[in-house]
Amino acid sequence: MSNSIKPSEADEAxxxxxxxxxxxQSLGLETEKGKATLGVMKKGSYTFSTSSPEKMIIITGTLDVKLENAAYVKYQAQEEFDVPAGVSFDVKCDSDTAYLCYYG
Known part of the structure; x- marks a missing residue:
């Protein structure tokens, strides 16, 4: 059995x-809802930038999120938030956190 990817499958990698x-770290794929990533964040603080709208769903852990011109808001497992395209936002994890992100 080979692990090579056929050219027709390359877009589905x-x-x-x-x-x-x-x-x-995250793993990205195409879903019935469009492009998505399933990711994990170690405890820490991070700043991200968006090129398209994003819907973030917390799977486990908590995430303190600061969107532009707003205070930090805490999101827990099964909660979600939206981030517009073309902005930067800050997140803080007090513990390791897993998330699902849909783009577009």
């Missing part, structure tokens, strides 16, 4: 994204 020296 799972992407692996690594940020902040490996402290934030």
């Amino acid at each position: 799972i992407s692996h994204n690594v940020y902040f020296e490996g402290k934030v």
